[in-house]
Amino acid sequence: MHIGTTLTNYIIETQRQIQGATGEFTGLLNDIAVACKKISGLVDKGDLIGVLGSAGSENVQGETQKKLDVITNEVFLEALAHNGHVAGLASEEMDEIYELPADAPRGHYLVLFDPLDGSSNIDVNVSVGTIFSIIKAPEGVVRPTTEDFLKPGAQQCGAGYCLYGPSTMMVFATAARGVQMFTLDKDFGEFLLTHEDVKIPDDTSEFAINASNSRFWEEPVKRYVDECLAGSEGPRGKDFNMRWIASMVAEVHRILTRGGVFMYPVDEKMKAKKLGGKLRLMYEANPMSLIIEQAGGVSSTGRERILDMVPEDVHQRVPVILGSRNEVERIVGYHAG
Numbered sequence: 054m055h056i057g058t059t060l061t062n063y064i065i066e067t068q069r070q071i072q073g074a075t076g077e078f079t080g081l082l083n084d085i086a087v088a089c090k091k092i093s094g095l096v097d098k099g100d101l102i103g104v105l106g107s108a109g110s111e112n113v114q115g116e117t118q119k120k121l122d123v124i125t126n127e128v129f130l131e132a133l134a135h136n137g138h139v140a141g142l143a144s145e146e147m148d149e150i151y152e153l154p155a156d157a158p159r160g161h162y163l164v165l166f167d168p169l170d171g172s173s174n175i176d177v178n179v180s181v182g183t184i185f186s187i188i189k190a191p192e193g194v195v196r197p198t199t200e201d202f203l204k205p206g207a208q209q210c211g212a213g214y215c216l217y218g219p220s221t222m223m224v225f226a227t228a229a230r231g232v233q234m235f236t237l238d239k240d241f242g243e244f245l246l247t248h249e250d251v252k253i254p255d256d257t258s259e260f261a262i263n264a265s266n267s268r269f270w271e272e273p274v275k276r277y278v279d280e281c282l283a284g285s286e287g288p289r290g291k292d293f294n295m296r297w298i299a300s301m302v303a304e305v306h307r308i309l310t311r312g313g314v315f316m317y318p319v320d321e322k323m324k325a326k327k328l329g330g331k332l333r334l335m336y337e338a339n340p341m342s343l344i345i346e347q348a349g350g351v352s353s354t355g356r357e358r359i360l361d362m363v364p365e366d367v368h369q370r371v372p373v374i375l376g377s378r379n380e381v382e383r384i385v386g387y388h389a390g
């Protein structure tokens with residue numbers, strides 16, 4: 054497809070090539086694009102429309118919600134719940150799965166989303182993003198239960214994120230068609246294809262981790278980071294660069310663009326609190342893992358492939374180590390002993 058084609062055209066063209074496609078998936082992607090455009094507008098206007106700051110509430114994981122966490126969740130529900138493309142929704146910002154209004158037409162998909170990831174960055178005007186994961190609802194199910202959502206990430210029909218940075222960019226992956234990047238033309242009001250079939254370089258000399266947790270890290274992570282920091286004088290024989298934006302969408306976007314490794318490993322502090330990690334499996338780790346793998350990278354907990362994990366809870370937390378193939382495989386090797 055040619056660079057500059059609209060997201061709408063891109064998904065219609067793709068649909069034409071799939072035998073038996075009904076247009077429902079196309080409609081769903083369109084709904085998500087509409088939600089992301091609205092969120093982009095809100096993030097752009099920020100203080101001018103009074104949407105920044107705390108909402109004075111907590112989400113299910115006990116984290117303080119920003120006003121924009123709550124508003125963007127509503128934007129997503131509004132854009133997706135009434136069009137007959139989904140049977141149910143789940144979000145980082147809702148304790149329970151969301152049941153569609155009784156009169157809303159039902160579709161065949163379930164969407165899990167984090168409407169504003171990295172929202173601690175919003176008040177300081179640093180990039181944030183939306184992450185979404187799409188799975189098939191079980192055949193004939195019109196009132197899905199939590200169980201119906203708990204599918205391994207390998208079963209995702211598609212996944213993506215929208216990055217609200219200097220430009221707003223939508224990145225979308227399916228197992229069939231790899232990873233495409235679209236940039237929002239704010240005058241035109243459309244996402245336009247800007248990078249097709251994105252691939253991550255296998256090697257990198259850049260890593261991202263919150264180093265303030267280093268005293269709690271497990272041995273394999275300590276070893277990897279120590280070796281990177283030793284640079285050209287250490288066992289790796291080259292210098293490494295480090296980045297930490299505290300916004301997973303921005304970190305993954307950097308890795309898709311120029312390679313790198315992103316780590317939010319499980320550590321002793323989390324284990325003491327009986328937490329499996331910091332990031333959420335179903336609406337952060339799974340969608341990002343599908344994107345990374347489709348771009349030729351690797352995504353692991355350190356001990357297993359994230360996309361193979363069988364979820365136990367919609368809000369389950371997992372360790373995440375993803376990015377350039379050779380580096381992630383090295384870290385997985387360190388975990389193996």
Ligand code: AHM
Nearest residue numbers: 169170171172173263299300301302
């Ligand atoms: P959130 O969903 O509450 O925004 O948390 C997820 C974010 C990720 O985007 C980012 O990688 C991480 O939390 C940053 O964590 P830290 O505050 O430890 O740097």
Ligand code: MG
Nearest residue numbers: 145167170171
């Ligand atoms: Mg999040």
